[in-house]
Amino acid sequence: MKHGLLPSFALAALLSTAAPAFAQAPATDAATIERIADLKKRAIEGVESRAKLAQEMNDSIFSFGELAFQEFETSKYITDILEKNGFTVQRGVSGLPTGWVAKWGSGGPVIALGSDIDCIPKASQKPGVAYHEPMIEGAPGHGEGHNSGQALNVVAALALKELMEKENIPGTIMLWPGVAEELLGGKAYMVRDGVFNGVDAVLFTHVGNNLQTSWGQSNGTGLVSVEYTFSGESAHSASAPWRGRSALDGVELMNIGWNMRREHLRPEQRSHYVISDGGDQPNVVPSTATVWYFIREQDFENIRKNFDIANTISEAAAKMTDTTVSRRIIGTAAPRHFNKPMAEAAYVNIQQVGLPQWTGDEQAFAKAVQKTSKGKEDGLATELRKLEPPLDKPESGGSDDIGDISWTVPTITLNYPANIPNLPGHHWANAMSMATPIAHKGVVAGSKVIAMTSIDLLLKPELLAQAKAYFTNEQQKKQKYVPMITAADKPQVQINADIMATYRPEMKKYYYDPTKYATYLDQLGIKFPVLEKPKN
Numbered sequence: 001m002k003h004g005l006l007p008s009f010a011l012a013a014l015l016s017t018a019a020p021a022f023a024q025a026p027a028t029d030a031a032t033i034e035r036i037a038d039l040k041k042r043a044i045e046g047v048e049s050r051a052k053l054a055q056e057m058n059d060s061i062f063s064f065g066e067l068a069f070q071e072f073e074t075s076k077y078i079t080d081i082l083e084k085n086g087f088t089v090q091r092g093v094s095g096l097p098t099g100w101v102a103k104w105g106s107g108g109p110v111i112a113l114g115s116d117i118d119c120i121p122k123a124s125q126k127p128g129v130a131y132h133e134p135m136i137e138g139a140p141g142h143g144e145g146h147n148s149g150q151a152l153n154v155v156a157a158l159a160l161k162e163l164m165e166k167e168n169i170p171g172t173i174m175l176w177p178g179v180a181e182e183l184l185g186g187k188a189y190m191v192r193d194g195v196f197n198g199v200d201a202v203l204f205t206h207v208g209n210n211l212q213t214s215w216g217q218s219n220g221t222g223l224v225s226v227e228y229t230f231s232g233e234s235a236h237s238a239s240a241p242w243r244g245r246s247a248l249d250g251v252e253l254m255n256i257g258w259n260m261r262r263e264h265l266r267p268e269q270r271s272h273y274v275i276s277d278g279g280d281q282p283n284v285v286p287s288t289a290t291v292w293y294f295i296r297e298q299d300f301e302n303i304r305k306n307f308d309i310a311n312t313i314s315e316a317a318a319k320m321t322d323t324t325v326s327r328r329i330i331g332t333a334a335p336r337h338f339n340k341p342m343a344e345a346a347y348v349n350i351q352q353v354g355l356p357q358w359t360g361d362e363q364a365f366a367k368a369v370q371k372t373s374k375g376k377e378d379g380l381a382t383e384l385r386k387l388e389p390p391l392d393k394p395e396s397g398g399s400d401d402i403g404d405i406s407w408t409v410p411t412i413t414l415n416y417p418a419n420i421p422n423l424p425g426h427h428w429a430n431a432m433s434m435a436t437p438i439a440h441k442g443v444v445a446g447s448k449v450i451a452m453t454s455i456d457l458l459l460k461p462e463l464l465a466q467a468k469a470y471f472t473n474e475q476q477k478k479q480k481y482v483p484m485i486t487a488a489d490k491p492q493v494q495i496n497a498d499i500m501a502t503y504r505p506e507m508k509k510y511y512y513d514p515t516k517y518a519t520y521l522d523q524l525g526i527k528f529p530v531l532e533k534p535k536n
Contacts, residue, residue, distance in 0.1 A: 028460050036459055039163055040349070043451040046159030047444060053158075054447060055440045056512075057081070057151035058418075059520035061117070062127065062435040063512040065141045067496035068118040068180035071098040073511075075117065075177060078150050082175065085158055094189040095491050096179045101195060104161055105172035109200040109464055111454050112409070113157060114402075115149025116178030116206070121499065125428040127435035128521045129530040130368035132428055135510055139503040143431040145207030145439075148418045150177065152205050152443045156450040163455070171458045174199065178402070184225050184331035185492060187401035188485050191408050199409045200464055201342060201457050203450055204402050207434075208415030210381045211350050211445055215343035215412070216390030218336040220397040221270055221296035224307045224484050225331040228254060228314045229277075232323040234287040244285030245322050248278055251289045253317035254325075258293075261309060268396045269306055270296040296399055298335055300482035307484075330492050332484035334403035337475050339410040341466035342453070346412060347387040349452040355384060355417060356441035365529035366420045366438070373429035375422030380438065407481035410467040414453075416446025435520040436528055 028036070047054075057078070064073040075098040079089045087102040098117070123143030124134040135141070157173050164171065176195070179186035190196065230251055235244030255273060262271070273293045279286030295310055297303040311327065318325040358366075363379040370377045405411050418439040423429050433439055456463055510524075517523035 027462060032459065036455060039167070039455050039459070040352070040452045042163060043159050043455060044353070044448050046162055047155055047447045047451055050155045050158060051440070051444050054151045054155045054443045055519060056514040057154060058148050058439055058443055059435045060512045060514065061147035061150065062142050063510055063520060065119050065124065065139065065507060066117075067121065067140045067500055068183045068185055069096075069098065069491070069493045070496045070500040071117045071177070071179060074098070074150075075100055078117075078154065078177070081154060085161070087175070093195055094186075094193045095493070096186055096189065097493055098177070099179045099186065099190070100177065102175045103172055104157075105164060105170075107170050107172065109457060110172040110174055110198055111457050112174040112176060112196065112199045112202045113153040113450060113454075114176045114178060114202060114204050114405075115153050116146040116181035117150060118146060118178075118180055118182050120144050120182055120426055123426075123428045123431055125431035126524060126526065127432060128365070128526040128528040130365060130372050130432060131533040132372070133533070134428070136503060136506050139507060140499065141428065141431050142434050143428050144182065144426055145419050145430060145434050146181070147434055148207050148416075148439055148443050149205040152416060152447045153450060155443075156447040156454065159447075159451045160454050164458075169458055173454070180331065180491070180495075181401060183492075183495065184223060184333040184399060184401045185495075186331075188332045188334075188404045188483065189491050191404045192483060192485060192487070196405060196409050201467060202405055202409045202411040203453060204405070204411060204413045205446055205450060206400070206413055206415055207418045207442075209419050209421040210385045210415060210417050211353065211355055211449065212385045212415050213338070213343045213346045213350065213387065213412050214390070215338045215340040215387075217394050218338060219391070219395040220336060221268070221298050221399050222300065222303050222333050222335040222403055223294050223296040223399045224303060224329065225292070225294050226307070226310070227276070227290055227292045227328045227330055228325055229288060229290045229328070230318060230321070230323045230325050232285070232287050232321065235285045237283045237285055241285060246285050247289035247323050248286040250317045250321040250323045250325060251275055251278070251291045253320055254291060254314050257313040257317060258310060261313065265306060266297070266302060268298045269302070270294075270396055271306070292330065296396075298394065298396060300334070300479055303484065304482065328492070329485055329489045330495070331401065332404070333399040333401040334407050334481060334484075336400060336403040336413075337406050338412045339467050340470050340474070341463060342410055342412045342457075343387060345456045345463055346414060346449060346453045349449045349456075350384065352452070353445055353448045355381060356445050358382070358438075358441075361529050362438050364531060365436070366433070368529070368531040369420050369429055369432050370422050373423050373427065375424075378421070381417060381421060404481070410471045414446055414449055416442045416449070418442030418446075
């Protein structure tokens with residue numbers, strides 16, 4: 001679908017018929033529908049006028065490449081922009097040094113825009129080249145695309161703020177970051193501490209390869225991320241091993257026990273572990289050892305059940321090895337459930353905005369990246385995905401701690417086409433497009449949808465009523481939110497500090513300087529697209 005505006009009468013018809021009857025509320029009158037259509041047109045213009053800011057933010061955050069809990073440059077950069085544009089910023093929320101909340105406006109409704117900010121390990125990659133070439137070998141990078149979402153939200157918020165000021169539209173815009181999403185380490189603490197109290201609707205954004213949203217229970221899982229640390233007694237492994245009590249034996253027996261138990265768990269479960277501390281050296285019996293588990297399931301009951309099983313196995317392993325075991329929650333995520341009325345309203349706006357018009361160079365680059373990563377070579381999406389009902393039996397898979405927020409406030413996620421289809425995900429190949437015209441266009445398209453859907457939520461009280469009714473009467477019919485963290489649990493903000501301390505000094509040399517270069521590709525001397533590695 002091409003960019004462009006629907007005629008106002010056609011848009012008015014879509015707006016007046018799209019909302020489902022989940023709650024009785026006065027329908028929006030024709031004059032208001034016409035006003036909303038005009039405001040949306042102006043919001044699109046406001047986003048387009050800020051396309052340069054979107055590109056600079058996208059490319060700058062890409063260049064920072066910060067791991068979970070260490071997103072200091074990223075958070076400072078975003079909050080500085082918001083403060084300069086009149087937002088009030090509260091930093092360090094929920095014990096997260098890189099967490100913040102930015103607000104502008106007064107009263108209700110309160111619309112919260114969120115997106116993640118952390119990257120993944122060992123994903124350093126030059127953008128705009130279709131072959132593996134790290135900027136810094138072994139360094140982290142945005143191989144998950146989280147550099148783009150805050151650019152999208154900030155531009156949408158600024159376009160929306162401008163309209164609200166000119167038209168005296170009441171309400172509050174709130175922006176916030178997903179800290180440490182890759183460790184599922186931030187959002188549950190924000191929910192626990194009441195960050196979303198008083199919020200009427202959450203519009204979350206996550207990079208994708210189409211312009212789409214969804215409702216109902218999402219495919220995937222919720223989880224508990226937990227470390228088990230065994231403590232024993234050291235000894236000389238050759239001279240007096242009988243005097244030692246191996247903590248590593250405890251870890252290995254726990255893993256054996258869990259792997260034996262997998263056969264007798266529901267096939268929907270997903271679980272995986274790494275031994276993050278296996279001892280110091282072979283001739284010393286390990287006095288401490290740690291294993292880190294992700295325990296995933298599709299509903300609260302089974303997440304808790306499997307977590308209890310893992311705890312029992314850990315304690316049994318400790319008894320068998322005459323060691324002790326303690327556990328520490330690293331993060332949690334609830335299963336995701338998204339709001340139907342809000343998704344339907346957003347889909348009307350998705351249809352109006354449409355997918356970007358991709359150039360021949362962009363399509364050629366996408367196919368080259370797909371070839372490099374051994375994916376199907378069909379290029380970038382040219383047709384919108386439809387808004388489909390959720391599956392009767394959602395498929396198992398990954399997790400996202402937006403799930404905790406989705407059980408707290410009516411929430412949807414918008415995916416936007418800043419990345420390339422058929423890639424591995426969490427991989428250096430997924431970084432290749434993330435500071436190129438593909439990402440820039442995808443961010444602008446998504447920003448338009450977020451600004452337009454925010455206008456719907458601000459000016460259509462019946463939409464908020466329908467969203468609340470669905471949240472209360474439909475979403476919570478079969479299950480309700482079960483927090484997996486306690487008041488005593490704290491974010492594990494020390495994680496990744498050593499890795500970033502190792503790589504950040506060299507990474508700083510590659511930070512994007514928009515005062516000197518039009519794009520990050522220009523700064524790196526990359527003439528987009530580079531489809532093949534030059535031959536020496």
